[in-house]
Amino acid sequence: MEDFELVNPTRMIFGRGVVERVGGETVWYGKRALLVSGRGSAKASGLYDTVLQSLQKEDIAVIELSGVLPNPRLATCLEGVRLCKSEGLEVVLGVGGGSVLDSAKAIAAGACYEGNLWDFFEKKAEIEKALPVVAVVTMAATGSEYNRITVMKNEQRHVKVGLWNENLFPRVSLVDPELTYTVPPLYTAYGAVDIISHVLERYINGQPVPLIQLRFKEALIRSVIEAVEKALVEPRDYEARSTLLWAGSLACSSLFDVGLGSSDIPAHIIDTEMGGFSDHAHGAGLAVVMPAVMRYHADRCQDTLVRFAAQVMGLERNKYDSDADFVLAGIVAFRSWFQKIGCPTTLQTLGIDSERFPEIAEAVARNEEGPDYDETLAILELCR
């Protein structure tokens, strides 16, 4: 195991109806809250009213910032920061999916900073403190409710950037599987893809890796595969929705990544940069990119991909002539499974034409954690 440092102070409150506790959990941090939400699904479902009522019971004054889009925009967050500062807000409450929670986190940091919020994403400044964040998550996907990450899109600059900082952990996350009953099938599937990709990025590795972490990851992915299939058939399957949320929170919490060394399989980075060029859902992009990345790295990462084919996809080694054949079969099965749950598997389907490939590859190459231009271009070619 490589050396690591692990901390996660978020308090997760998980179960039916926990959202009714949001007022009581928020009031610890202040009486003036910014309430960040998305494009209306929380309002349509009645969740938003439940939240408002719970906040009202605790006499918490609420300023609302709704309309956060998937792939959260800097402009929306800057408005949130302005509101926090001008209204003297003390706590930021996010009610929604990963984009809403990421926005809430970024706003919370920006509210305690004199300069421009984007400085953090450009690494011109370090987050020294942030307002407390309370999260109510409505979708199993990014795991933002249980980590210190925020991803932001700067629409003027065609870039989407991730930021890690310990001040960004939500203080409390309220996780009610019933809130995800109304997530549409396609987005349920995209969420599962996102979860699986988080887990796979360091699983598929050219270096020797601690078996215990690989096994945890296999346990997680197999459970997600089963659960998403069930949730697509029966959207109100509580156990399946619970499993997806729990798996999603753990997947991006770093718990099964510690000790593994840095990521060899940069599917997330490639999709993040693609997000600067197209407004596809993150999960859809990952469904396209993951199998291509795995194929590109198949030889170098053969050992873990052999495990993947057997332990995750359930294939039998003795039915194949060579490890290389077995690995390829595993990747093909994985891609077929994405198709089965309704995900796109080519860049064309996402609306990304091959003419944009060089630009995307350049953007990825500029990202210091990403692969170089040639590797990205080769991977994109495998996504046609």
Next chain:
Amino acid sequence: MEDFELVNPTRMIFGRGVVERVGGETVWYGKRALLVSGRGSAKASGLYDTVLQSLQKEDIAVIELSGVLPNPRLATCLEGVRLCKSEGLEVVLGVGGGSVLDSAKAIAAGACYEGNLWDFFEKKAEIEKALPVVAVVTMAATGSEYNRITVMKNEQRHVKVGLWNENLFPRVSLVDPELTYTVPPLYTAYGAVDIISHVLERYINGQPVPLIQLRFKEALIRSVIEAVEKALVEPRDYEARSTLLWAGSLACSSLFDVGLGSSDIPAHIIDTEMGGFSDHAHGAGLAVVMPAVMRYHADRCQDTLVRFAAQVMGLERNKYDSDADFVLAGIVAFRSWFQKIGCPTTLQTLGIDSERFPEIAEAVARNEEGPDYDETLAILELCR
């Protein structure tokens, strides 16, 4: 999944040589520390001096409390509390195994309380605050470095009591696998038994349980089984020692227990109460009690025990006539494995004569979380 609340604010710093950071990590919490340690192995190995030097570099004044025994004693902790109060100490540093860390936690709570420390264990008082605890763990076993539990023996009353409280989480735990190279083979094995038992208690369950949690537990146990076998052959196997420590920290952190409902398999409680009557190592007691508890509950918990036989012990279902036979074979294989790694498997070996069984059963029955008198007696009879 059942409803749950999960939090773990401990910062774990894991890797080679991390103990040299102890001064820098402790000084955040104060300049006056109580240094709690055991019966001398830390001093013999040089670890103790490394700790003292690191504390000295940060000008931390140190009061020493050494000689903590396995199955930590109230009397030692009361002395620690007295020192904290009389010397105005600000932080408690534990350097040792589970008993030392449990003592450090209890002292930290007692130091902030006017009454007698034992009140907390008798539930006459709630821990409202505690001094910050910094942990340097030297053995993979109880997971005390990554949880909010302390277990204490009141030698005058023949009882050993566990206590859970959020104020007991260490602020920082320093985990260096190399520090466990010198743990003797028997104690390496006992530690592994303890880890496995923590994981199994809620795994073996008569109620329907979320598969994802079972799979995580299987991943953990299989990894511990492999790692302890390697560490017994080669005590300086860094990967094996890392796996044991990481698994031990997770095993008792509640992470894979949340959502599972309460424990059906009270092996820990029975051994804890047995600890009031004998000074056997906790892991040794568990090796005796676990298989007996599993046999006692075999019918009621057949579904999970079938999984156990297949996924953990690696047996093949088609070689057995019935599920009941398969379950029994799994338990027998488990018990044989305990023998293989050098653990006792009868109460006689622990020095507990059958004449004491009724007294032990009475003690267990008094524990409100334990099974009743008849069940305990029947289980003890299976441990002969």
